[in-house]
Amino acid sequence: xxxxxxxxxxxxxxxxxxxxxxxxxxxxxxxxxxxxxxxxxxxxxxxxxxxxxxxxxxxxxxxxxxxxxxxxxxxxxxxxxxxxxxxxxxxxxxxxxxxxxxxxxxxxxxxxxxxxxxxxxxxxxxxxxxxxxxxxxxxxxxxxxxxxxxxxxxxxxxxxxxxxxxxxxxxxxxxxxxxxxxxxxxxxxxxxxxxxxxxxxxxxxxxxxxxxxxxxxxxxxxxxxxxxxxxxxxxxxxxxxxxxxxxxxxxxxxxxxxxxxxxxxxxxxxxxxxxxxxxxxxxxxxxxxxxxxxxxxxxxxxxxxxxxxxxxxxxxxxxxxxxxxxxxxxxxxxxxxxxxxxxxxxxxxxx
Amino acid sequence: xxxxxxxxxxxxxxxxxxxxxxxxxxxxxxxxxxxxxxxxxxxxxxxxxxxxxxxxxxxxxxxxxxxxxxxxxxxxxx
Numbered sequence: 001x002x003x004x005x006x007x008x009x010x011x012x013x014x015x016x017x018x019x020x021x022x023x024x025x026x027x028x029x030x031x032x033x034x035x036x037x038x039x040x041x042x043x044x045x046x047x048x049x050x051x052x053x054x055x056x057x058x059x060x061x062x063x064x065x066x067x068x069x070x071x072x073x074x075x076x077x078x079x080x081x082x083x084x085x086x087x088x089x090x091x092x093x094x095x096x097x098x099x100x101x102x103x104x105x106x107x108x109x110x111x112x113x114x115x116x117x118x119x120x121x122x123x124x125x126x127x128x129x130x131x132x133x134x135x136x137x138x139x140x141x142x143x144x145x146x147x148x149x150x151x152x153x154x155x156x157x158x159x160x161x162x163x164x165x166x167x168x169x170x171x172x173x174x175x176x177x178x179x180x181x182x183x184x185x186x187x188x189x190x191x192x193x194x195x196x197x198x199x200x201x202x203x204x205x206x207x208x209x210x211x212x213x214x215x216x217x218x219x220x221x222x223x224x225x226x227x228x229x230x231x232x233x234x235x236x237x238x239x240x241x242x243x244x245x246x247x248x249x250x251x252x253x254x255x256x257x258x259x260x261x262x263x264x265x266x267x268x269x270x271x272x273x274x275x276x277x278x279x280x281x282x283x284x285x286x287x288x289x290x291x292x293x294x295x296x297x298x299x300x301x302x303x304x305x306x307x308x309x310x311x312x313x314x315x316x317x318x319x320x321x322x323x324x325x326x327x328x329x330x331x332x333x334x335x336x337x338x339x340x341x342x343x344x345x346x347x348x349x350x351x
Numbered sequence: 352x353x354x355x356x357x358x359x360x361x362x363x364x365x366x367x368x369x370x371x372x373x374x375x376x377x378x379x380x381x382x383x384x385x386x387x388x389x390x391x392x393x394x395x396x397x398x399x400x401x402x403x404x405x406x407x408x409x410x411x412x413x414x415x416x417x418x419x420x421x422x423x424x425x426x427x428x429x
Contacts, residue, residue: 022388040387059369060386078361094369120372144374179410215354217379218362220419229416232363234352235390248423290405291392297402318354324376331355338361345416346363349352350373351387 003045003156006073007036009085010092013138014052019281022091022152024054026065028072033264038141039082042149045156049076051099055091056280058098066102078109080152083129085114085144086121088136088321090279099202101128110155112169114144118323126170130155133170136321143246221345230311230343232334234319235292235351237285240268246318247279254317254330259310264296265289279320280351292349311343319350353378365427366390366408370425381425382408382413 011021013035030306033050034039036137040047051069066189081103083096100111111281115122122131130151134144151167161176180249184260186193189206196203221227238246257273259265264270268286275285275292315334319327338346353365354377364376365378373381384390391408392401411428418426 056387090372091369094372120375123375124371128373150412215358215379216376217420217422218360220356221362221416224417230412232352232356280388282388284392284394287394288392288401291389291394291401294391294405294409297391297405300406301409301413306410320355327352328355331352332359334352335359335361336355338356339359343363346356346361347412347416348356348363348365348378349371349384349390350367351363351390 001044001153001159004077004080005039005043005045005047005080005152006049006051006076007032007039007047007049008053008069008081008096009033009035010058010089010095011052011054014050016052016054022054022056022281023232024052025057026051026069026072027052028052028069032057035085035138035141035145036082038145038161039149041142042146042153043082043181044149044153045079047082048078053095053099055089055095058095059091062098063285066099069099069105070102073103073107078107079156080109081111082148082152083111085132085141085148086119087114087118087134087138087140087144088116088119090120090320093119094124095121095127096124097121101125104128104129110152112148112152112155114148115302117173118233118321122170127172127174130169130172130233132168144204185346200337224307224345225305227344228307228309228311229298229307229345229347230304230338230341231293231295231298231314232348233293233316233350234322235285235316236275236290237273237293237314238276240271240274246276246316248276248318248320250321250323250326251318251330252322252326254315254334256313256334258313259295260312262295263299265293269328277318277320277351279318285351290351294347294349298347307345311338311341313341362386362416364412364426366412374423379423380418380420382412382415383425383428384408399428 032047267273367373
């Protein structure tokens with residue numbers, strides 16, 4: 001197949017480095033570099049270039065990173081764009097989705113990615129690009145890359161349409177006009193469905209309504225100076241020693257730690273607090289944990305009377321690789337505790 | 352997590368760098384932070400600058416808690 005592909009991967013899979021290289025600005029290399037080789041093994045065309053960008057660079061400067069990458073691609077001729085696979089890595093999923101969407105809009109080529117179902121990037125970008133359900137970690141690299149490459153081969157050589165049900169990517173919610181192989185008209189199908197419904201039999205709607213779980217917006221606090229405010233964080237800030245043994249990733253435990261009488265969180269070097277979060281470089285948080293859990297700023301607001309009181313305990317878990325189900329359970333448990341303590345308002349910091 | 356705490360009737364604001372993720376996971380009041388590893392203070396900047404960032408953004412989060420909203424809202428800082 002005489003088709004050209006470009007692949008986007010992050011600093012880790014591009015073999016630039018781990019967390020310490022997460023600020024790596026975007027660069028483009030010729031050929032299939034690092035993890036792009038897993039795609040090259042299955043893709044029937046030619047991978048001419050690999051774009052590599054640090055996850056933090058992308059998340060903190062998304063507009064700039066996207067603009068720079070689009071500029072790099074401007075003079076290159078390509079037929080398809082692959083991003084990832086991103087597994088369960090949240091920042092990476094977001095990066096693949098954001099750059100994939102931009103490339104699709106700018107160059108009108110198909111864009112294919114792969115993300116685990118727990119990766120929020122999937123929910124965010126499945127309408128914009130083709131995203132296949134993937135494994136939780138790089139152990140599934142070969143499998144996930146194969147799915148992406150094979151669909152790439154298909155999309156470049158056949159006419160479509162490419163229904164999500166048949167090919168297995170996350171539903172995009174896009175409707176296509178085409179002639180069904182069975183040539184059954186909508187009227188016939190509707191009647192079939194109606195008859196099944198009347199008989200109490202199973203039937204499949206052709207227009208499923210997506211379920212969106214939203215919560216009612218809690219009312220604004222009238223006057224914070226009369227209220228107890230608590231800090232909650234998914235940034236993994238714990239007392240040095242991690243007494244509750246909260247996991248560094250895929251957490252199932254949370255902790256609450258007393259800060260009564262503390263003007264600020266002391267750092268790791270002073271045997272105070274540190275982060276155990278495995279999803280980002282801990283240096284900045286270890287050096288000054290208030291950068292993640294801003295006890296010092298809230299003490300100031302307490303002193304100024306802006307808030308009634310800062311709750312004596314802050315609550316924390318680790319938000320990387322943590323499943324939605326576990327996060328919801330921990331959220332419910334923390335909420336119970338907060339209510340018992342008479343907390344009316346919460347600032348949640350996430351990393 | 353933010354969603355469950357809000358479901359319990361506690362007014363909550365999420366401070367997040369990945370705002371689109373916070374939106375997807377269902378936070379209703381969102382205040383952006385400056386990065387993932389250091390949401391509220393860039394170690395490459397002077398102490399007083401970091402303090403300013405932290406004080407301003409936490410202040411914006413407090414304002415958000417006192418603001419009535421109809422829909423999911425990302426609050427501007429400064």
